[in-house]
Amino acid sequence: MEPLFTPREMAAIDAAAPNRGTASLDLMENAGRAVTRAILRRYPPCRVLVLAGPGNNGGDGYVAARLLAERGWPVAVAPIARPRAGSDAAIAAARWDGLLVSPETDRIRAADLVIDAVFGSGLAREIAPDIAEQLATAGTLVAIDMPSGVDGATGAIRGFAPRAALTVTFVARKPGHLLYPGRARCGEVVCADIGMPAGAIARIAPTLWRNAPGLWRLPGIAEAGHKYDRGHLTILAGAMPGAAILAANAALRAGAGLVTLSAEQAIAGAPPGLIVRTDRLSDLIADTRRRVWLCGPGLGVERAGAALDALIAAGRAIVADADALTACADAPERLRGVSAITPHEGEFARIFPGIDGDKLSAARAAAARTDTVVVLKGADTVIAAPDGRAAINDNAPPTLATAGCGDTLAGIIAGLLTRKMNPFEAACAAVWLHGEAARRIGPGLIAEDLANALPETIKALAERRSS
Numbered sequence: 001m002e003p004l005f006t007p008r009e010m011a012a013i014d015a016a017a018p019n020r021g022t023a024s025l026d027l028m029e030n031a032g033r034a035v036t037r038a039i040l041r042r043y044p045p046c047r048v049l050v051l052a053g054p055g056n057n058g059g060d061g062y063v064a065a066r067l068l069a070e071r072g073w074p075v076a077v078a079p080i081a082r083p084r085a086g087s088d089a090a091i092a093a094a095r096w097d098g099l100l101v102s103p104e105t106d107r108i109r110a111a112d113l114v115i116d117a118v119f120g121s122g123l124a125r126e127i128a129p130d131i132a133e134q135l136a137t138a139g140t141l142v143a144i145d146m147p148s149g150v151d152g153a154t155g156a157i158r159g160f161a162p163r164a165a166l167t168v169t170f171v172a173r174k175p176g177h178l179l180y181p182g183r184a185r186c187g188e189v190v191c192a193d194i195g196m197p198a199g200a201i202a203r204i205a206p207t208l209w210r211n212a213p214g215l216w217r218l219p220g221i222a223e224a225g226h227k228y229d230r231g232h233l234t235i236l237a238g239a240m241p242g243a244a245i246l247a248a249n250a251a252l253r254a255g256a257g258l259v260t261l262s263a264e265q266a267i268a269g270a271p272p273g274l275i276v277r278t279d280r281l282s283d284l285i286a287d288t289r290r291r292v293w294l295c296g297p298g299l300g301v302e303r304a305g306a307a308l309d310a311l312i313a314a315g316r317a318i319v320a321d322a323d324a325l326t327a328c329a330d331a332p333e334r335l336r337g338v339s340a341i342t343p344h345e346g347e348f349a350r351i352f353p354g355i356d357g358d359k360l361s362a363a364r365a366a367a368a369r370t371d372t373v374v375v376l377k378g379a380d381t382v383i384a385a386p387d388g389r390a391a392i393n394d395n396a397p398p399t400l401a402t403a404g405c406g407d408t409l410a411g412i413i414a415g416l417l418t419r420k421m422n423p424f425e426a427a428c429a430a431v432w433l434h435g436e437a438a439r440r441i442g443p444g445l446i447a448e449d450l451a452n453a454l455p456e457t458i459k460a461l462a463e464r465r466s467s
């Protein structure tokens with residue numbers, strides 16, 4: 001499991017370190033060493049300019065300057081502001097006996113490599129225009145902890161943030177490394193161990209994680225099981241049955257034992273593995289074996305709304321997507337009783353006009369309000385549970401932004417729900433598998449490919465786990 005800590009949580013961990021046996025100055029030394037090591041691994045010796053801010057981020061920069069200079073690299077430090085007397089950063093600055101220069105743009109431009117040690121987790125306000133200009137002048141830039149100006153808690157850009165080639169952070173990634181637009185400014189992210197005492201890290205009980213396989217486990221298939229053991233999914237199909245078919249194939253590939261399409265009329269060209277039923281919806285809902293339902297894709301708003309109400313009243317496990325979400329515009333209370341919803345940002349804004357703010361807080365607020373797992377989709381999908389747990393996904397390639405990929409995701413979640421995964425873990429696993437399958441397919445992806453790529457993706461995951 002890879003927890004993500006907000007800057008505030010990280011500050012609490014930092015503050016606890018000395019009492020747990022590691023002096024803050026030692027952590028700063030280790031942080032500067034980690035930055036140096038990451039640079040030595042990636043760049044040949046070159047002229048380095050360290051832009052150093054007034055806080056500990058600047059302190060890390062002075063340490064990196066000293067260690068690179070000890071290796072014979074030509075290094076200068078340009079303080080943006082002086083550290084406060086008596087602070088760790090002031091001690092690190094005093095140990096730097098190399099070149100100190102002013103942060104003139106010509107000098108910044110002339111450096112082969114600029115180390116951004118201006119602000120890290122202490123960023124407290126917008127970046128002033130003169131500092132923005134200095135940072136913007138840098139060519140190749142390595143950021144310490146965070147590119148200055150990226151809000152570590154939200155990924156928002158506070159006035160300005162440079163585009164780093166490499167960001168070296170410590171102890172754990174921060175949400176801002178995974179959430180856009182900040183993520184696009186980080187370049188490659190390295191998370192370094194700086195010897196933070198475990199007792200200090202344990203001060204924070206994580207509620208947020210990077211979405212990765214350590215966070216969930218796909219259930220195995222019972223050796224003597226039959227298709228009903230593996231779970232039965234019913235998908236409502238409407239005027240655009242292709243969406244339901246995409247979702248159905250994905251659910252089967254994700255391990256559902258049986259998928260039925262509930263349609264008003266026969267569906268021409270439905271794949272032979274799918275059962276199409278034209279019975280009255282109320283009769284199908286009454287069948288208690290039909291525990292899990294997907295409602296929304298290609299269904300039409302009116303039918304989706306009516307079906308959603310009936311399914312909730314019957315207490316079924318429901319994934320609500322697409323038209324079922326549109327049916328709940330400005331009426332989020334209608335979603336209570338649903339297991340998971342999968343809105344993109346436009347759908348989210350229509351359901352929850354009262355919730356704004358950053359993506360992570362918004363997803364969490366919506367999950368708490370509706371008591372359902374919220375999968376707020378995008379290149380940085382956030383999955384939030386009503387109890388406050390959340391995950392941020394960062395493996396999805398941009399090729400997923402194509403028609404039908406959302407239907408596929410909803411199908412995978414529903415398929416995993418039939419396997420008795422809990423909604424939060426099913427949603428996290430589905431989002432990761434969806435991204436990983438897309439990554440394997442590469443360019444030219446169409447939604448139909450995703451379901452077919454799932455077996456290989458799941459197999460590779462199992463192999464990775466057993467190795």
Ligand SMILES: NC(=O)C1=CN([C@@H]2O[C@H](COP(=O)(O)OP(=O)(O)OC[C@H]3O[C@@H](n4cnc5c(N)ncnc54)[C@H](O)[C@@H]3O)[C@@H](O)[C@H]2O)[C@@H](O)CC1
Pocket residue numbers: 014015017024027028029031053054055056057058059060118119120121122123124125126127128144145146170194
């Ligand atoms: N304390 C610790 O145990 C460790 C901290 N580390 C480093 O310390 C950093 C956090 O240090 P700090 O809390 O000192 O914070 P920062 O170094 O990020 O910055 C804090 C200072 O910048 C000023 N400031 C913030 N935003 C500003 C803005 N937009 N314009 C002008 N001034 C602004 C603040 O008033 C304060 O003086 C981390 O990012 C990391 O790099 C590392 O050394 C590892 C260990």
Ligand SMILES: [K+]
Pocket residue numbers: 057116117118119120143144145146147148
């Ligand atoms: K920085």
